[in-house]
Amino acid sequence: MHHLLIVGAGHGGTEVLHAFQRSPLLTVIGVVDPNEHAIGVQLAKRGQIRVETTWTAFEGTAIDFIIDATGEHGVLEQLIQFFPEAAVLPGEFVRVLLERLAEKERMLEAIIHCTSEAISVADQAGETMLINPAYTRMTGYTEQDVIGKPASADIGMQESVHLRVLETGESVRDARMKIGQDRRDIIVNAAPVVVDGQVRGSVGVIRDISEMKALTKELKAAKQKIRTLEAKYTFDDIIAESEPMRFVVDQAKLAATMPVNVLIRGESGTGKELFAHAIHAASDRRYEQFVRVNCAAIAPSLLESELFGYEEGAFSGARRGGKRGYFEEAHGGSLFLDEIGELPLDVQAKLLRVLQENEVVRVGGTKAVPVDVRIIAATNANLEQKIITGEFREDLYYRINRLPIHIPALRERPDDLSPLATHLLRKLNQSYGRSVERISEDALEAIRKQTWKGNVRELENVIGRALIFTDKTEQVLRKGHLQLVVTVTPKRSERPKKEIKHLSDEMSYVEEQLIREALDVVNGNKTEAAKQLGISLRALYYKVERFNIQC
Ligand SMILES: Nc1ncnc2c1ncn2[C@@H]1O[C@H](COP(=O)(O)OP(=O)(O)OP(=O)(O)O)[C@@H](O)[C@H]1O
Known part of the structure; x- marks a missing residue:
């Protein structure tokens, strides 16, 4: 620490005393002025600094610097002579330096004052x-409240960060705490001010995150909303215990990872839409839109404009500014075309063009808009038959049928009945405000005996209805709760031909007979039967199970 003597305690000397009084680098060891009423003398006395009327009183004292603030001619030279070991500086020179420093300080203060942190x-x-106006705005504390006061007293936890920095000499990063009268959420970053290897102070920058928190909450709500637009189900929601269903799920999982269009076939209520959601959710498009269009539910006259959009004035009643179609909405994501077999031929032609060109031209427009959409189509119609009758375009069929997935009817996978019924029970409990835990064995037996023409949807309806008949406190769903219609289905082999109405039923019937005959001829040797039938062994196993052939 250097020792400083100030000679002259008028305005100039007082200014110098002010500047160095609390300096960590210098100690003012004395002030000299013959006028004991000089303002610098008063200040020095208050600061318990030695005051003398003549500098000779300091003879023999260790002094490094002397500032001559007398403004009198010849004093400087006398001081140099009297204190040959000390550096004597003219007060005017020191004042110029101090002025320069003050200028810099004002500049820094202006910067600190205008920052929003x-x-x-x-x-x-x-x-x-030091504090800035942003600090006052955030905390409610003014300069009067905090300047010159212990940093821990009135600011609570935030200021303890300063103390930590001063104690450890290390920065504190992202300390989260509450501050001010209205306990706002803040983040504090504080760093030590180091001069000549010594910690001289701590600077804290405080960021208000209450607003950020509110925005995060809003973002969460928005994400929630978006989720409802996204695919709602994943493969985890699909119950598939039976062998054929597990095979289908594996196929669908594979399809999800491939950049191809998918065609899901299966009777009504077998879960085609569920699979469409799951495929989208497992694909790399999962964060983009999943747009569902039921081609059978939209009037044929509107289908084209709904799918491909329209330009302003395309037709009477067209919206101003035009409208984006489902294709544009699904850009980057998946477009689920349910009941694709119901598309009118002219729309099929346009759909084919869109799939070939990867761009749409809105109705009434001329500009092609590029679209990147994966089609997941579904149908329970016999598209092959529709091609024969001219109702479905063969070229479109080949475009969408690159990865066909056939979901077996519920009657073809009896092993799924119990797990499905239990799954649906859990799912429906919530909607019906019940807490039924399980299905009794006799009820499950009755479920297994039923032929589920309406597939899983019918099973879902039956369980839903049964739940209505349960008491709020009941924990087991019993046979008596189920309102099952007993249907007697004639064995396929006994069914008179006249009753066969659908080509698909007819084809299944013929297929079953052919497989039975083939197995008969080869004495149940499945490998041989598959070879003779020209199908894979896996496909034969699947069909044997599907038709419940005992061999
Ligand atoms: N394997 C399954 N696991 C769980 N739930 C299923 C399963 N299959 C179908 N469901 C449920 O059954 C109901 C009908 O399924 P979905 O609507 O997907 O059938 P769909 O084949 O698309 O019917 P449609 O052809 O009539 O449109 C839905 O509530 C679905 O969640």
Whole structure:
């Protein structure tokens, strides 16, 4: 620490005393002035600094610097002579230096004042020495409240960060806490101010995150909303215990990872839409839109404009500014075309063009809009038959049928009945405000005996209805709750031909007979039967199970 003597305690000397009084680098060891009423003398006395009327009183004292603030001619030379070991500086020169420093300080202060981040600075002793208006806005504390006061007193936890910095000499990063009268959420970053290897203070920058928190909440709500637009189900929601169903799920999982269009076939209520959602959710398009269109539910006259959009004035009643179609909405994501077999031929032609060109031209427009959409189509119609009758375009069929997935009817996978019934029970409990835990064995037996023409949807309806008949406190769903219609299905082999109405039924019937005959001829040797039938062994196993052939 250097020792400083100030000679002259008028305005100039007082200014110098002010500047160095609390300097960590210098100690003012004395002030000299013959006028004991000089303002610098008063200040020095208050600061318990030695005051003398003549500098000779300091003879023999260790002094490094002397500032001549007398403004009198010849004093400087006398001081140099009297204190040959000390550096004597003219007061005017020191004042110029101090002025330059003050200018810089004002500049820094202006910068600190106009920044929107709240800043607080503590000195070496842990007292607040500077705050900015943003700090006051955020905390409610003014300069009067905090300057010169211990940094821990009135600011609560936030200021303890300064003390930590001063104690450890290390920065504190992203400390989360509450501050001010209205306990706002803040994040504090504080760093030590180091001069000549010594910690001289701590600078804290405080960021208000209450607003950020509110925005995060809004973002969460928005994401929630978006989720309802996204695919709702995943493969985890699909119950598939039976062998044929497991095979289908594996196929669908594979399809999800491939950039091809998918065609899902299966009777009504078998879960085609569920699979469409799951495929989208497992694909790399999962964060983009899943747009569902039921081609059978939209009037044929509107289908084209709904799918491909329209330009303003395309037809009477067209919206101003035009409208994006489902294709544009699904850009980057998946478009689920349910009941694709119901598309009119002219729309099929346009759909084919879109799939070939990867761009749509809105109705009434001329500009092609590029679209990147994966089609997941579904149908329970016999598309092959529709091609023969001219109702479905063969070229479109080949475009969408690259990865066909056939979901077996519920009657073809009896092993799924019990797990499905239990799954649906759990799912429906919530909607019906019940807490039924399980299905009794006799009820499950009755479910297994039923032929489920309406497939899983019918099973879902039956369980839903049964739940209505349960008491709020009941935990088991019993046979008596089920309102099953007993149907007697004639064995396929006994069914008179006249009753066969659908080509698909007819084809299944013929297929079953052919497989039975083939197995008969080869004495149940499945490998041989598959070979003779020209199908894979896996496909034969699947069909044997599907038709419940005992061999
Ligand atoms: N394997 C399954 N696991 C769980 N739930 C299923 C399963 N299959 C179908 N469901 C449920 O059954 C109901 C009918 O399924 P979905 O609507 O997907 O059938 P769909 O084949 O698309 O019917 P449609 O052809 O009539 O449109 C839905 O509530 C679905 O969640």
